[in-house]
Amino acid sequence: MTVGIMTSPGIKTPGDYINDVMALVKAKNPAEPEFHQAVQEVMESLRLVLERHPEYISERILERITEPERVLMFRVPWFDDHGNIQVNRGFRIEMNSAIGPYKGGLRFHPSVNLGILKFLAFEQVFKNSLTTLPMGGGKGGSDFDPKGKSDNEVMRFCQSFMTELSRHIGPDTDVPAGDIGVGGREIGYLFGQYKRLRNEFAGVLTGKGLGWGGSLIRPEATGYGCVYFANEMLKTRKETLEGKTCLVSGSGNVSQYTVEKLLDFGAKPVTVSDSDGVVYDPDGIDREKLAFVMDLKNVRRGRIRDYTDQYKKAIFMPSDVKLGYNPLWNIKADCAFPSATQNEINTKDAANLINNGCKLVAEGANMPSTLEATKLFLEAGLLYGPAKAANAGGVATSGLEMTQNSMRLSWTREEVDDRLHKIMIAIHKTCYETAEMYGTPGNLVNGANIGGFLKVANAMLDQGLV
Ligand code: NDP
Numbered sequence: 026m027t028v029g030i031m032t033s034p035g036i037k038t039p040g041d042y043i044n045d046v047m048a049l050v051k052a053k054n055p056a057e058p059e060f061h062q063a064v065q066e067v068m069e070s071l072r073l074v075l076e077r078h079p080e081y082i083s084e085r086i087l088e089r090i091t092e093p094e095r096v097l098m099f100r101v102p103w104f105d106d107h108g109n110i111q112v113n114r115g116f117r118i119e120m121n122s123a124i125g126p127y128k129g130g131l132r133f134h135p136s137v138n139l140g141i142l143k144f145l146a147f148e149q150v151f152k153n154s155l156t157t158l159p160m161g162g163g164k165g166g167s168d169f170d171p172k173g174k175s176d177n178e179v180m181r182f183c184q185s186f187m188t189e190l191s192r193h194i195g196p197d198t199d200v201p202a203g204d205i206g207v208g209g210r211e212i213g214y215l216f217g218q219y220k221r222l223r224n225e226f227a228g229v230l231t232g233k234g235l236g237w238g239g240s241l242i243r244p245e246a247t248g249y250g251c252v253y254f255a256n257e258m259l260k261t262r263k264e265t266l267e268g269k270t271c272l273v274s275g276s277g278n279v280s281q282y283t284v285e286k287l288l289d290f291g292a293k294p295v296t297v298s299d300s301d302g303v304v305y306d307p308d309g310i311d312r313e314k315l316a317f318v319m320d321l322k323n324v325r326r327g328r329i330r331d332y333t334d335q336y337k338k339a340i341f342m343p344s345d346v347k348l349g350y351n352p353l354w355n356i357k358a359d360c361a362f363p364s365a366t367q368n369e370i371n372t373k374d375a376a377n378l379i380n381n382g383c384k385l386v387a388e389g390a391n392m393p394s395t396l397e398a399t400k401l402f403l404e405a406g407l408l409y410g411p412a413k414a415a416n417a418g419g420v421a422t423s424g425l426e427m428t429q430n431s432m433r434l435s436w437t438r439e440e441v442d443d444r445l446h447k448i449m450i451a452i453h454k455t456c457y458e459t460a461e462m463y464g465t466p467g468n469l470v471n472g473a474n475i476g477g478f479l480k481v482a483n484a485m486l487d488q489g490l491v
Contacts, residue, residue: 042082043069043087047061054140059140059392060141064091067478068087070475073464073465073475074478090121094120095118096139097189098139100114101113101114101167102185105174113169113186117164117199118164119163120164122161124154124484127161127200129145129149130145130164130201132166132207133166134168134205135169135170137167142165144392149162150162150477151474151477152417154477154480155455155476156424157452158424158425160424165190166207170206176210179210183211183218188218190215194219195227196227196431200423200427202419205366227430232244238426238429240422240425240441242441244282246445247278247418248418249282249285249286250417252286252290253445254449255387266292266360267291268291269293270293270295270359270360271295274362274393275299275363275390281315284318288315296356297332301330301344302344303352304333305339305342306336350373359382359384362386363389363393364390365393367391368392372397375399389415393412399470413474414472421445421452425444455476
């Protein structure tokens, strides 16, 4: 397959066009399976759009939307506590700015590479569009692992990372936020270095501390938003979260506030996890236990297995890749909230959830289900909330943080939470109605992909060939 496959003029059928673009994406971006997966999922939904709008074919929108506007990759050298030189790689993918400044998180995790960040940046474009706010899509990060590093090491790394990144971002250009491995501590160090280098106090990062430009509810927003979205999905079947047993994976930012909001809705969360394994607490994780998890993860930066030392009825199941499935998704429950990382639900996990009677999957993490797992959920008729819709509350509240920064005002907790709630209701409505409009009622994957795509594609057409 040659990279020049799409250079011949002429309008193709939607199916041929999509196949050609997919082949092109694979040829131009080899060894980036997560990026291929994210593009493939969107393309499958867009077939329905192209049948009605051939102008997107003649305008080559899919080739344009899959090509980042800019990719930055840079060296991040820093000294560890022993005076040794360490070198990491930094990235920022500025994917699409058709509807606003690039916006999306920074991920610090040893698995980070170009392909993973491109998948995340691509997803972010559609997600940000769904929020109703004017934000383009971007993503960045580093293969730096904050785990086991001292605060001073994290600070020196963040300062070196920002020294390069500061040349490329700005409140009207590109506004990064947190993601895996980047929480309040890291955002603080990054912001401090930006301010020092540029000599300006600007709304250039979101997830900032409350005393220096942050927004109330931003830390809670992704988890809360995901549960609000789940609630909307259940309403369509005249059900509620009250009394529902829920599986939550991960134990970081998204998981913690998912558990908290589930408790507010009267549900019973029974699991949390980290990369070492799964904690299952058949009595449920109540507010006291959640406070223990928050202290363990956010303050002591410990491992989730310690939960079972404190709460004896809970069991710990260590991670075992040889199993071929995650025991977390094999626990009988009504609802599942994957909130750790990409591809954490494979075909076997999806089958286990379905066979155990799970009724709803709401994705807090980005792309936590493989393409095959997604198909199984849809075929089984589960309420399935894809990540770009269900976890959009985080970036939506980042958008609200930007608005407050621009106005130099801070809204109350109630005001931000109310806006977040309304945005999640609106996102669900868009996905639900778009799915119906395109002849696939209940398929929120199509609803989210098409709903997110149309606004961005039309803005690109309006702005000419740039
Ligand atoms: P955190 O770093 O706070 O927590 C991540 C959690 O997931 C940790 O418990 C971590 O365990 C676990 N985890 C991470 N990588 C792996 C892995 N490869 N295998 C098993 N477990 C893993 O990150 P967040 O909570 O912020 O992010 C979680 C997910 O939510 C990500 O997919 C992120 O992209 C997505 N997301 C986050 C948003 C936000 O606002 N923070 C917004 C929208 C989406 P361990 O500590 O052992 O690594």
